[in-house]
Amino acid sequence: MSEEKKDYGSTLNLPKTDFPMRGNLPENEPKIQKEKFTQELYEKMLKKNEGKKSFVLHDGPPYANGEIHIGHALNKILKDTIVRYKNLQGFYTPYVPGYDTHGMPTEKKAIEKLGLNRDEIPVTKFRDTCKEFTSKYKDVQTEGFKRLGVLGDWDHPYITYQPQMEAKQIGVFADMYKKGYIYKGLKPVYWCTDCETALAEAEIEYKDVNSITAYVKFPVKNSKNLFDETNSYFVIWTTTPWTLPGNMGITINPEFKYALVNTGKEKLIMATETVEKVMKVAEIEEYKIEKEFVGKDLEGVICKHPFLDRDSKVVLGSDDTILVELETGTGAVHTAPGYGKEDYLCGLKNDLEIVVTVDAKGVQRGDGSGPFKDMYYAKSNKEIVKWLEENNLLLAKQEVNHSYPHCWRCKKPIIFRATSQWFASVDRF
Numbered sequence: 001m002s003e004e005k006k007d008y009g010s011t012l013n014l015p016k017t018d019f020p021m022r023g024n025l026p027e028n029e030p031k032i033q034k035e036k037f038t039q040e041l042y043e044k045m046l047k048k049n050e051g052k053k054s055f056v057l058h059d060g061p062p063y064a065n066g067e068i069h070i071g072h073a074l075n076k077i078l079k080d081t082i083v084r085y086k087n088l089q090g091f092y093t094p095y096v097p098g099y100d101t102h103g104m105p106t107e108k109k110a111i112e113k114l115g116l117n118r119d120e121i122p123v124t125k126f127r128d129t130c131k132e133f134t135s136k137y138k139d140v141q142t143e144g145f146k147r148l149g150v151l152g153d154w155d156h157p158y159i160t161y162q163p164q165m166e167a168k169q170i171g172v173f174a175d176m177y178k179k180g181y182i183y184k185g186l187k188p189v190y191w192c193t194d195c196e197t198a199l200a201e202a203e204i205e206y207k208d209v210n211s212i213t214a215y216v217k218f219p220v221k222n223s224k225n226l227f228d229e230t231n232s233y234f235v236i237w238t239t240t241p242w243t244l245p246g247n248m249g250i251t252i253n254p255e256f257k258y259a260l261v262n263t264g265k266e267k268l269i270m271a272t273e274t275v276e277k278v279m280k281v282a283e284i285e286e287y288k289i290e291k292e293f294v295g296k297d298l299e300g301v302i303c304k305h306p307f308l309d310r311d312s313k314v315v316l317g318s319d320d321t322i323l324v325e326l327e328t329g330t331g332a333v334h335t336a337p338g339y340g341k342e343d344y345l346c347g348l349k350n351d352l353e354i355v356v357t358v359d360a361k362g363v364q365r366g367d368g369s370g371p372f373k374d375m376y377y378a379k380s381n382k383e384i385v386k387w388l389e390e391n392n393l394l395l396a397k398q399e400v401n402h403s404y405p406h407c408w409r410c411k412k413p414i415i416f417r418a419t420s421q422w423f424a425s426v427d428r429f
Contacts, residue, residue: 029147032149033146033147033149036149036151037146037154041151042095042151042152042153045084045087045093045151046092046093046094048087049087049090049091049092049093050092051092052090052091052092053090053091053092054091054092054093054094055083055086055091055092055093056093056094056095057079057082057083057086057093057095059079059095059096059097059098059152060098061097061098061099061100061158061160062075062099062100062141063099063100063101063103063105063106063109064099064100064101064106064134064135064137064138064141064159065105065106065109065110065133065134065137066109066137067137067140067141067144068140068141068144068145072141072144072145073148076145076148076150077148077150079095079150080095080148080149080150080151080152083095083151083152084151094153095151095152095153096152096153096156096157096158097142097145097150097152097153097154097157097158098157098158098159098160099134099138099141099157099158099159099160100160101130101131101134101135101138101159101160101161102160102161104195104197104409105409106130106133106134107126107130108195108409108410109133110129110130110133110134113133114129114133116129131161134161135161138157138159142154142157176424179428180425180428181424181425181428181429182422182423182424182425183422183423183425184420184421184422184423185420185421185423186354186418186419186420187344187418187419187421187423188337188338188339188340188341188343188344188416188417188418189416189417189418189419189421190203190204190405190414190415190416191360191414191415191416191417191419192407192409192410192412192414193358193360193361193362193377193412193414193415194407194410194412195407195409195410196360196361198419198421199407199408199414203407203408203409204405204406204407204408204414205405205406205407205408205411206403206404206405206406207403207404207406208401208402208403208404209401209402209403209404209413210399210400210401211239211240211399211400211401211402211404212239212241212381212382212385212397212398212399213237213238213239213397213398213399213400214237214238214241214384214385214388214394214396214397215235215236215237215278215281215282215330215394215395215396215397216235216236216237216238216241216244216306216334216388216393216394216395217233217234217235217266217268217306217388217392217393217394217395218233218234218235218236218250218303218304218305218306218312219232219233219303219304219306219393220232220233220234220269220301220302220303220304221302221303221304221311222301222302223301224298224300224301226293226297226298226301227260227267227290227291228267231265231266231267232260232266232267232268232269233266233267233268233269233303234250234269234270234301234303234314234332235268235269235270235278235330235332235395236250236329236330236332236333236334237328237329237330237332237333237334238334239400239402240339240381241380241381241384241385241388242358242364242377242378242380242381242384243334243336243339243340244305244306244307244334244336244384245308245355245357245364245368245369245370245372246336246337246338246339246355246356246357246368247305247312247334247335247336248310248312248313248335248336248337248347248352248353248354248355249312249313249314249315249335249337249346249347249350249352250303250312250313250314250315250332250333250334250335251314251315251316251317251321251322251324251332251333251335251346252271252295252298252299252314252315252316252317252324252331252332252333253271253295253316253317253324253325253331254294254295254296254299254316254317254318255294255295255296256271256272256273256294256295256324256326256331257271257272257273257292257293257294257295258270258271258272258292258293258294258295258298258331258332259271259272259275259289259291259292260289260290260291260292260293261275261279261287261288261289261290262287262288262289262290263284263286263287264286264287267290268395269298269332270330270331270332271326271330271331271332272289272292273326273331274326274329274330274331275287275289278330278395278396281396281398282395282396283396295316296316298314299314299315299316300313300314301313301314302314306388306391306393307370307371307384307387307388307391307393308368308370313350313352314332315335315346315349315350315352316350317333317346318349320345320349321342321345321346321349322335322342322343322345322346323342335347335352336355337352337353337354337355337418338354338355338356338417338418339356339415339416339417339418340416341416344418354418355368356417356418356419357369358377358415358417360419361376362376362377362378362415363375363376363377364376364377364380371387372384372387377415378413385397
């Protein structure tokens with residue numbers, strides 16, 4: 001006797017639904033798009049709550065410089081969810097999408113994709129080309145956002161290159177200027193030599209790199225009669241030898257003890273606690289400490305710059321400028337007010353001149369660069385160490401691996417340099 005085929009599915013208590021088993025997006029997505037954008041769903045949402053209390057979500061605009069990516073998707077879908085939710089709550093919810101068509105990200109993408117040479121192309125031509133570039137990607141991104149199902153006034157977006165937008169921005173800037181919020185100043189900032197622009201803290205990424213560190217000897221010119229200047233040197237330690245053309249001082253800790261170390265050939269000054277470590281790095285086995293000083297007594301000692309016709313003054317560090325420590329180095333800090341925030345503050349406090357020899361492209365310029373004029377800063381880094389070694393002004397050198405700031409756009413190392421820039425005073429706001 002053959003077994004009867006039984007329909008076991010009919011014996012199960014399963015839910016019933018009209019939804020298809022498959023998404024079938026190739027067929028269904030165009031239908032969804034049509035329902036949303038040809039049947040004016042956004043306009044109907046607005047009309048439903050017309051006259052009621054408004055909820056306006058401002059669209060912080062994306063740069064119109066490429067196809068949309070996952071970050072765009074997250075941003076726009078979250079905004080769309082909020083606007084729809086508020087509309088369901090009964091709010092009048094206009095949503096005007098925007099596009100940022102100005103600034104370095106746009107210019108950099110245009111240069112990359114169109115193969116432009118910004119140093120040769122006329123400014124007006126460069127500006128017009130960038131505008132055409134952003135206009136194209138504005139449309140590309142609009143279609144992408146529509147594909148995501150984001151509702152908004154896509155026929156009337158705000159675009160930063162629109163004359164009415166630019167006029168409003170200039171008006172706001174003028175008001176800020178009249179109220180004294182805008183000022184020009186020379187201040188060290190993060191600087192990308194590839195993008196040729198300043199960077200904010202939030203635009204910095206950190207990567208581990210190998211760097212040459214140098215123990216540099218500064219010949220003593222005037223010891224204030226504390227010791228014999230003949231063949232005497234202050235020893236500083238730096239991870240950025242390329243900034244030495246900007247050196248104007250040597251910062252020490254007023255409370256530390258400093259030793260005058262006789263090696264038989266010369267006398268070296270450094271923090272007493274660092275002597276053993278530094279001598280080991282310099283591979284000097286025979287030495288003796290001739291004399292010790294408290295840091296504050298060495299203030300005002302004058303040294304000669306290693307390769308420039310300039311003095312370098314010994315100054316005292318503090319909590320609000322350069323905090324000299326003993327974990328690394330010699331307890332004597334190379335101080336270049338044009339190449340670091342702490343150095344800058346120390347320079348202001350001690351009346352040190354701000355000298356910047358590296359230009360926007362990262363090249364050593366002017367007479368202040370000495371024998372390293374016209375070198376890219378990274379090349380001058382190696383050449384300065386080589387020159388110091390050849391001229392008996394390098395006590396020792398090491399290669400260290402450490403975290404170093406990089407540009408978030410081009411991913412290349414950045415530098416600190418003082419630039420003359422316009423600033424908006426947040427304190428005055």
